[in-house]
Amino acid sequence: MQQQKGDYSRNFKGSSRNAAKDPSPPPETENLDPETKLLRERYMGIAELRRQKRRRTASDRKFTFDWKTEDDTSSDYNPIYRGEVSASLGLKNTGEAEERKKRALELQEVPRKKKDTDWDSMHWSEKPLDKMKERDWRIFKEDFSISTKGGSVPNPMRSWEESGLPPEILRAVEEVGYKEPSAIQRAAIPVALSCRDVIGVAETGSGKTASFVLPLLSYIIEMPVLNEVTKSDGPYAIILAPTRELAQQIETETRKFCNRLGFRCVSIVGGHTISEQSFALQEGAEIVIATPGRLVDCIERRVLVLSQCCYVIMDEADRMIDLGFEEQVNKILEALPVTNTKPDNDDAENARLMSTYLGGKDRYRQTMMYTATMPPAIERIARQYLRRPATVIIGSAGQAVGTVEQRVEFVTTEEKRKRRMAEILNSGEFQAPIIVFVNIKKNCDMVARELNRIGWKAVILHGGKSQDQREAALKQLRDGEADALVATDLAGRGIDVPDVSLVMNFNMAKNIEDYTHRIGRTGRAGKSGIAMTFLSNGDQDTFYDLKQMLSKSALSKVPDELRRHEAAQAKFAARKTMQNIQ
Numbered sequence: 373m374q375q376q377k378g379d380y381s382r383n384f385k386g387s388s389r390n391a392a393k394d395p396s397p398p399p400e401t402e403n404l405d406p407e408t409k410l411l412r413e414r415y416m417g418i419a420e421l422r423r424q425k426r427r428r429t430a431s432d433r434k435f436t437f438d439w440k441t442e443d444d445t446s447s448d449y450n451p452i453y454r455g456e457v458s459a460s461l462g463l464k465n466t467g468e469a470e471e472r473k474k475r476a477l478e479l480q481e482v483p484r485k486k487k488d489t490d491w492d493s494m495h496w497s498e499k500p501l502d503k504m505k506e507r508d509w510r511i512f513k514e515d516f517s518i519s520t521k522g523g524s525v526p527n528p529m530r531s532w533e534e535s536g537l538p539p540e541i542l543r544a545v546e547e548v549g550y551k552e553p554s555a556i557q558r559a560a561i562p563v564a565l566s567c568r569d570v571i572g573v574a575e576t577g578s579g580k581t582a583s584f585v586l587p588l589l590s591y592i593i594e595m596p597v598l599n600e601v602t603k604s605d606g607p608y609a610i611i612l613a614p615t616r617e618l619a620q621q622i623e624t625e626t627r628k629f630c631n632r633l634g635f636r637c638v639s640i641v642g643g644h645t646i647s648e649q650s651f652a653l654q655e656g657a658e659i660v661i662a663t664p665g666r667l668v669d670c671i672e673r674r675v676l677v678l679s680q681c682c683y684v685i686m687d688e689a690d691r692m693i694d695l696g697f698e699e700q701v702n703k704i705l706e707a708l709p710v711t712n713t714k715p716d717n718d719d720a721e722n723a724r725l726m727s728t729y730l731g732g733k734d735r736y737r738q739t740m741m742y743t744a745t746m747p748p749a750i751e752r753i754a755r756q757y758l759r760r761p762a763t764v765i766i767g768s769a770g771q772a773v774g775t776v777e778q779r780v781e782f783v784t785t786e787e788k789r790k791r792r793m794a795e796i797l798n799s800g801e802f803q804a805p806i807i808v809f810v811n812i813k814k815n816c817d818m819v820a821r822e823l824n825r826i827g828w829k830a831v832i833l834h835g836g837k838s839q840d841q842r843e844a845a846l847k848q849l850r851d852g853e854a855d856a857l858v859a860t861d862l863a864g865r866g867i868d869v870p871d872v873s874l875v876m877n878f879n880m881a882k883n884i885e886d887y888t889h890r891i892g893r894t895g896r897a898g899k900s901g902i903a904m905t906f907l908s909n910g911d912q913d914t915f916y917d918l919k920q921m922l923s924k925s926a927l928s929k930v931p932d933e934l935r936r937h938e939a940a941q942a943k944f945a946a947r948k949t950m951q952n953i954q
């Protein structure tokens with residue numbers, strides 16, 4: 373019986389499965405016509421080849437045939453290459469198989485063309501900047517806990533090289549030793565360079581100072597060099613800070629860069645005589661760092677003019693308002709030659725305006741505010757002083773430093789607190805320097821005496837001390853001549869003393885913002901630290917916020933006495949309302 377052409381599939385199926393096990397042709401082939409029999413026998417050759425291939429071990433799988441293409445003899449006995457079978461396989465044109473085989477052999481000689489790089493499957497850190505897509509930027513911001521608001525905000529910078537800072541400034545950054553930008557620097561510097569007003573919120577010790585100083589220097593480097601005439605016109609920029617210590621702290625950080633770029637920065641703070649400070653200003657300074665009170669004093673006495681100042685930075689702006697400096701801040705802004713109420717220009721226009729020398733009348737002020745916490749006052753201040761600000765927040769605003777383990781204990785009397793403090797410091801868990809916060813000046817002396825008694829040389833920092841005494845105390849602590857600093861909230865903000873191992877709140881801060889700034893004196897620049905706080909019922913206005921903060925901290929535990937305390941169940945304001953209702 374002549375097998376119908378269409379029946380090959382059945383035989384093929386039967387044959388290939390059997391061929392895999394039994395090389396002899398199956399019995400039904402006895403009745404095949406010669407052509408089909410020939411076809412069958414040739415396919416048996418292919419099945420045998422496949423069987424041999426399957427018998428080889430995995431290690432042989434990577435065949436490295438050492439024969440050249442012209443040695444390939446398969447076309448002699450394998451009809452599929454010769455096209456004899458193509459007709460029976462229903463291929464339209466027997467030459468097609470030949471063509472396909474020739475093409476296949478040609479391709480074997482052509483090295484594999486590199487596939488288009490699959491950029492989408494790469495991590496943002498492996499991509500060139502021009503291949504970064506919206507999704508990559510979203511992942512990048514999540515990696516650094518960056519969130520922004522305020523219209524279209526420039527993308528963060530992935531590295532110093534991509535910052536857009538001038539090469540001279542990048543060289544200074546490298547010499548200072550900042551290998552990688554911190555999160556706030558990555559996010560805030562590109563925004564500031566786009567001439568936008570900025571609100572920067574990042575935890576204490578996260579590098580906020582450099583995040584506003586570097587773009588400021590990038591602006592100043594474009595301005596004419598101060599000469600004998602223009603230096604009397606005053607600085608190109610002012611940086612306002614709520615306390616003398618923070619102002620001097622910012623000066624130290626700013627000088628790291630100014631000294632390498634040939635710029636001068638001068639701090640104007642209380643505690644030094646006006647003549648001392650006017651002498652320092654006579655040499656001219658591109659940047660003046662000041663506390664608001666003393667700066668207003670210098671302006672009113674004509675010791676300082678701000679006739680070419682178009683750049684204002686407010687560090688710890690909420691604290692400045694808390695300390696009652698709002699009136700002085702307003703006076704300072706009124707003394708500038710520009711305001712920020714110019715009509716809203718687009719950002720390119722802003723860049724032109726800010727780079728134009730002061731001669732042009734259509735200038736406006738660039739203003740920035742930085743803080744580690746975000747109390748309601750910040751929103752009000754921002755509306756008053758900033759123009760279309762971009763807000764950059766690292767982590768959740770007001771979050772305590774993630775590197776600080778926060779411990780709290782209920783210790784009610786001063787005597788018990790002194791004994792407990794001695795126990796903790798004699799345990800050997802902590803090494804100098806440490807900082808101990810109290811709420812009133814007289815407690816400074818009392819705690820310092822106790823520390824000296826147990827062998828921890830203590831220095832004191834509070835508003836009643838002269839400026840020289842305050843600066844000397846900080847210097848002794850930084851230079852290792854003292855083991856402990858006992859301070860009121862004066863030092864709570866911004867003071868940067870390297871490697872503080874312990875912050876102790878002998879008295880709990882009056883509010884959670886001050887508590888956050890205090891404990892931020894340790895765990896800075898990415899290092900870890902411990903904060904220990906003594907509580908009593910007198911601190912219950914802070915219990916709710918404190919419990920929330922401890923709960924969010926991966927390193928800290930909420931003691932049962934605080935967790936269960938009635939005052940920790942609702943915010944102070946809400947509790948007051950409930951009491952009034954009862």
Ligand SMILES: Nc1ncnc2c1ncn2[C@@H]1O[C@H](COP(=O)(O)OP(=O)(O)OP(=O)(O)O)[C@@H](O)[C@H]1O
Pocket residue numbers: 549550551552553554557574575576577578579580581582625743744865866867868892896897
């Ligand atoms: N990119 C960086 N790489 C390494 N160290 C840095 C970097 N930026 C800043 N620092 C260092 O980190 C420390 C803290 O910086 P800075 O005082 O600016 O923090 P801060 O956020 O202003 O703190 P605070 O909120 O207390 O004012 C400083 O000693 C500074 O030199």
